[in-house]
Amino acid sequence: MHQHKDTYHTIEDLSPEAKQDSRKYLEQHCQKRKVDAKLLQRAWYTAHKIAAMLYEEFGATQVAVFGSLAQQNLFSERSDIDIVVWGLSPDEYLSAVSETIGFSQEFKIDLVKYENCKGLFLERIEKQAIPIQKDKTAAITNSQITIKGKVTDTLAKTELIQRISDGFTNVKEAVTRIDHAVQNLKDAPDRYRRSIEVEISRYLYDFYKQLENIFERIAQDVDKVVPTGGQWHKDLLQQMSEPNTIRPPVLSQETYLALRKLLGFRHVFLYIYEDELDYDKMLINATLVKEVFPILSKEIDIFITFLKKEEND
DSSP: OOOOOOOOOOGGGSOHHHHHHHHHHHHHHHHHHHHHHHHHHHHHHHHHHHHHHHHHHHOOSEEEEETHHHHOTTOOTTOOEEEEEESOOHHHHHHHHHHHTTTOSSOOEEEEEGGGOOHHHHHHHHHHOEEOOGGGTTTOOSOSOOOOSSOOOSSOHHHHHHHHHHHHHHHHHHHHHHHHHHHHHHTOOHHHHHHHHHHHHHHHHHHHHHHHHHHHHHIIIIISOOOOSTTHHHHHHHHHTSOOSSOOOSSOHHHHHHHHHHHHHHHHHHHSOGGGSOHHHHHHHHHHHHHHHHHHHHHHHHHHHHHHHHHHO
16 A cells, blocks of 8 residues: 655755745745735725715715625635625615726726625625724825835836726716717707706716726825815815826816816716706816817826836836
């Protein structure tokens, strides 16, 4: 009968070659853990931003993370961020789900309503859930320290540049949809006008939302400071119009002032019923988007050029 051979050794029993191979493996393993730690950091940052949105914009009573992110050792680049929310009406929940679509360019968000969960799924949530308290969402940033000198990205600069470019593609698509819908409105029969007007309003909202995603990425990966609190949308926009020790301003003052008007419409769109929207003002904002977009495109291109120069230096 074949005898089992003991293959267990202490480090002293290994040959110099085996020791070197073991050391390489440990170094690679540690490096992989560092990458995973950064992935987890970005995922938890995203989860906190979503929690802040659910608390501030939808009046959620509680928000928690469950699934692979809650267990952490199971979370990977292919994982979704699973979030459960309490206290939303059916309509609010559907609106919140819509908000999470495209919220992150890196992670897919799965938002579930606690009151809808049953059986084993409910048991799983209750076992795994890690609450994100409302008073904690205002404190989360990837880093509170602004580092002087060159840009030191959480992600590689090439990846940051790609994310900005991809995000601006979404902005362009929203502008195209706005333009097409405005053209359709001109010749539309009266019975179709309201539905087209609502459509334009949603595209205007999407335009700003996609642009704001880019601004958040720049604040997170370049500035290392992301505004928080009830005025974070306004503060983030202002931050993009100001230079700091790391970068030039992303936006000119002219573009900043135009986008402030569109930010105001974003707030109105979220909190006012469709029948109460000022559609004349909506068309003015659609015209404003058409006017500011060429300037905005140039300014984003200039900022990408700056990042590429930093990358090559």
